[in-house]
Amino acid sequence: MENVIYNLYGTEGCHLCDDAELLCQQLLNKDDYRNVDIVSDDTLVELYSTSIPVLEHIESHxxxxxxxxxxxxxxxIRGTN
Structure with missing residues (x-):
C-alpha cells in the first residue's frame, strides 16, 4: 500500500530538481514522496513549468x-504534519 504524502514536481535532467530531491532525501522517507515529471501532463506544465522544482503536500494542496x-x-514538512 502506497503512503505517499508529497509530490515532487520537476522534469528529467533538471539540476535544480535533482538538488531538491537531495534535500527531500535528507528529511523524508523514500515512500513519503514521489517524483512527478510534469512533461507528461499539460495541466502540470501550465502550473509549474516556470517554478520547478515544487514540493506539494498532497492532502492540503x-x-x-x-x-x-x-x-x-x-x-x-513540520507545517504539513
Missing amino acids: TALYWPFNLQQLQEF
Missing part, C-alpha cells in the same frame, strides 16, 4: 516552491 533550503523544507 500546499506547496513549497524553489528555491528552498533544508531549513525551509523542514519547516514546510
Whole structure:
C-alpha cells in the first residue's frame, strides 16, 4: 500500500530538481514522496513549468516552491504534519 504524502514536481535532467530531491532525501522517507515529471501532463506544465522544482503536500494542496533550503523544507514538512 502506497503512503505517499508529497509530490515532487520537476522534469528529467533538471539540476535544480535533482538538488531538491537531495534535500527531500535528507528529511523524508523514500515512500513519503514521489517524483512527478510534469512533461507528461499539460495541466502540470501550465502550473509549474516556470517554478520547478515544487514540493506539494498532497492532502492540503500546499506547496513549497524553489528555491528552498533544508531549513525551509523542514519547516514546510513540520507545517504539513
